[in-house]
Amino acid sequence: MNPGRELIEMVRMAGNAVKTHVLRSSLTILGVFVGVFSIIAVMTGIRVLQANLEDAMNGLGANTFQFQRFPAISFDDADWEKYLRRRRFRVEDLDRLEQRVTLAQAVSASADFGSGEASSKYARTNPNIPGIGMTPEAFTTQNLTLGEGRGFSAADDDSGRLVCALGFDLAAKLFPQGSPLGESVKFQGISYKVVGVLAQRGALFGQSRDNFIAVPLGTARRLYGENLSVRLQVQAPNRDTYGDMVEQARGVMRAMRRVPPGDDDDFEIVSNESAVGQFRSLTSAIRLGVAAISSIALIAAGIGIMNIMLVSVTERTREIGIRRAIGARKRSVMLQFIAEAVLLSEVGGALGVVGGILFGNLLSFVVKAPPVIPWDWVGIGLAICSAVGILFGTYPAWKAAHLDPIDSLRYE
Amino acid sequence: MSLIRIQNLARRYVMGTETVHALRGVSVNIERGEYLAIMGPSGSGKSTLMNLLGCLDTPSDGSYELNGKDVARMSDNELADIRNREIGFVFQSFNLLARADALHNVELPLIYAGVPPKERRERARQALVNVGLGERMHHRPNELSGGQRQRVAIARALVNTPSIILADEPTGNLDSKTGVEILSLFEELSRRGNTIIVVTHEEEVAIHARRVIRIRDGLIAADEINLHPRAVVASAPTP
Numbered sequence: 001m002n003p004g005r006e007l008i009e010m011v012r013m014a015g016n017a018v019k020t021h022v023l024r025s026s027l028t029i030l031g032v033f034v035g036v037f038s039i040i041a042v043m044t045g046i047r048v049l050q051a052n053l054e055d056a057m058n059g060l061g062a063n064t065f066q067f068q069r070f071p072a073i074s075f076d077d078a079d080w081e082k083y084l085r086r087r088r089f090r091v092e093d094l095d096r097l098e099q100r101v102t103l104a105q106a107v108s109a110s111a112d113f114g115s116g117e118a119s120s121k122y123a124r125t126n127p128n129i130p131g132i133g134m135t136p137e138a139f140t141t142q143n144l145t146l147g148e149g150r151g152f153s154a155a156d157d158d159s160g161r162l163v164c165a166l167g168f169d170l171a172a173k174l175f176p177q178g179s180p181l182g183e184s185v186k187f188q189g190i191s192y193k194v195v196g197v198l199a200q201r202g203a204l205f206g207q208s209r210d211n212f213i214a215v216p217l218g219t220a221r222r223l224y225g226e227n228l229s230v231r232l233q234v235q236a237p238n239r240d241t242y243g244d245m246v247e248q249a250r251g252v253m254r255a256m257r258r259v260p261p262g263d264d265d266d267f268e269i270v271s272n273e274s275a276v277g278q279f280r281s282l283t284s285a286i287r288l289g290v291a292a293i294s295s296i297a298l299i300a301a302g303i304g305i306m307n308i309m310l311v312s313v314t315e316r317t318r319e320i321g322i323r324r325a326i327g328a329r330k331r332s333v334m335l336q337f338i339a340e341a342v343l344l345s346e347v348g349g350a351l352g353v354v355g356g357i358l359f360g361n362l363l364s365f366v367v368k369a370p371p372v373i374p375w376d377w378v379g380i381g382l383a384i385c386s387a388v389g390i391l392f393g394t395y396p397a398w399k400a401a402h403l404d405p406i407d408s409l410r411y412e
Numbered sequence: 413m414s415l416i417r418i419q420n421l422a423r424r425y426v427m428g429t430e431t432v433h434a435l436r437g438v439s440v441n442i443e444r445g446e447y448l449a450i451m452g453p454s455g456s457g458k459s460t461l462m463n464l465l466g467c468l469d470t471p472s473d474g475s476y477e478l479n480g481k482d483v484a485r486m487s488d489n490e491l492a493d494i495r496n497r498e499i500g501f502v503f504q505s506f507n508l509l510a511r512a513d514a515l516h517n518v519e520l521p522l523i524y525a526g527v528p529p530k531e532r533r534e535r536a537r538q539a540l541v542n543v544g545l546g547e548r549m550h551h552r553p554n555e556l557s558g559g560q561r562q563r564v565a566i567a568r569a570l571v572n573t574p575s576i577i578l579a580d581e582p583t584g585n586l587d588s589k590t591g592v593e594i595l596s597l598f599e600e601l602s603r604r605g606n607t608i609i610v611v612t613h614e615e616e617v618a619i620h621a622r623r624v625i626r627i628r629d630g631l632i633a634a635d636e637i638n639l640h641p642r643a644v645v646a647s648a649p650t651p
């Protein structure tokens with residue numbers, strides 16, 4: 001018999017055998033299901049977040065980084081104290097950066113000055129709208145594109161004018177119809193004139209990034225005090241100078257903050273890429289953990305398959321004898337039983353893949369990101385299932401193939 | 413050259429301290445196209461001999477040449493292929509797959525022969541019709557009577573058109589009418605040149621064979637040529 005045909009026949013027989021023991025097969029399959037499900041669910045979830053993050057990590061302009069006290073992403077509470085003790089950045093730092101980081105094309109600063117309620121004559125919001133002070137350059141360095149109107153001028157900033165730019169969602173909420181330009185918005189009890197509306201940025205991890213009000217940093221300082229803690233952005237003119245500029249700026253910042261040589265930086269340098277990279281390295285730990293758990297689950301499942309196959313071989317001794325008596329070669333019998341083990345494992349694996357993708361994509365609803373199918377992990381998962389089936393099915397199959405035909409026929 | 417040449421064939425079963433001598437040294441030549449009956453009391457070693465002839469079992473002693481080839485030297489695959497293509501075995505205890513229907517049982521040898529699905533379905537169907545089970549294709553063995561099971565077993569033995577048919581009590585469970593039908597089927601096959609070896613208790617059956625070997629206690633007691641084998645005529649009155 002040609003090998004391809006033989007394989008098809010044996011798989012068909014295996015299918016029938018699996019069908020005749022639905023309950024037992026399902027229980028055996030469960031282990032594989034759990035193993036594959038956990039891998040695929042977690043990988044899908046991570047992919048969803050990663051795609052969302054990569055998409056949304058445009059909080060800074062091209063070739064720009066930001067000095068900040070806290071890292072972009074941290075899940076470790078223990079370090080939080082350390083970050084909190086770090087000295088804040090001040091607006092004065094901006095001037096010194098401007099003078100000393102000669103490779104920079106632009107430097108800017110932004111500061112949060114607290115959340116509050118925003119209102120127009122048409123509508124009011126919940127008191128959770130963040131207020132952000134920004135120097136004029138911060139629009140470019142933070143990748144904020146204007147949809148309508150203008151940004152802030154140097155004069156706005158210097159004289160602390162009461163003007164503002166609205167995030168896309170906030171503008172839509174406060175001015176349901178008509179342009180907000182020239183209208184006035186009240187925020188934390190102060191009236192600002194709207195000079196610009198920003199283009200839509202979308203959500204990150206399910207949170208809108210278009211619900212904020214921006215005012216000139218000078219204005220924020222005038223109203224909320226000179227001691228506002230700021231974030232500082234530094235932009236290079238092009239990709240080539242970016243690396244050198246980062247080093248130059250790092251040196252300047254260390255000198256400004258009097259970091260002794262040899263000590264670690266007491267600040268974070270964050271760019272779009274570094275945030276994504278940080279997310280990756282964080283998730284790689286999760287990945288590793290899940291891989292370990294799944295491996296254990298799959299080995300346990302494999303042992304389960306082996307066990308059930310051994311039982312099956314014993315139960316079907318007579319069947320094996322009959323097949324051998326009417327001309328099945330050892331190889332055919334062996335193939336039939338390996339096919340059965342692989343099939344069991346694959347069915348569990350396929351269900352695990354489907355379940356894992358569905359479950360993992362629940363996250364895509366939560367964070368409002370498009371669903372993903374991690375094809376590479378689907379492939380890896382199913383390949384592992386086949387390997388498990390073959391690995392743990394071979395011994396029972398070998399046993400089946402080497403039964404003596406005449407003894408098997410007599411087996412009751 | 414004889415089709416089957418066995419010399420001093422012996423088969424012992426060791427059971428703990430006890431040894432059962434099922435066959436004690438049987439020598440016989442069987443020519444191609446012979447129609448042979450093996451008779452003997454229960455426990456005399458008939459089935460044991462059939463298993464050896466069918467390349468299922470290996471002798472404890474003696475030699476077996478099939479078609480001039482020493483069976484003891486054949487590889488496992490060769491033996492499997494001979495069982496599949498050359499020999500049609502009707503087992504005393506049928507040996508049908510309990511979970512498969514009649515059609516699938518009959519198809520089985522064709523699967524291992526590598527016959528494509530459509531053709532083997534057709535051939536299995538025809539083989540079942542030939543034994544009068546056209547209406548019972550999709551019944552499982554436990555949904556069939558003893559006689560019907562026996563006929564499924566016969567259909568399975570014949571479906572791959574083997575040249576040698578080994579039938580261990582093929583009419584044991586059949587009423588005389590179906591028994592006669594099966595015998596005429598064998599007669600037809602014999603006329604076409606197939607070699608047929610039938611184990612039976614019944615003189616009625618043996619009477620149709622051209623040669624009768626009688627076994628007693630694992631030895632050949634008689635080897636007779638039947639000069640006037642009775643043709644099977646379904647309605648013929650017995651003289």
Ligand SMILES: Nc1ncnc2c1ncn2[C@@H]1O[C@H](COP(=O)(O)OP(=O)(O)OP(=O)(O)O)[C@@H](O)[C@H]1O
Pocket residue numbers: 410425426427432433434452453454455456457458459460461504
């Ligand atoms: N697997 C075995 N283990 C031990 N003894 C066996 C085995 N198979 C057969 N025997 C013994 O060998 C002897 C011959 O058995 P065999 O089945 O060949 O008889 P038989 O002539 O076919 O009988 P029957 O007409 O009842 O079918 C018997 O005594 C039986 O008990």
Ligand SMILES: [Mg+2]
Pocket residue numbers: 458459460504580
């Ligand atoms: Mg017998």
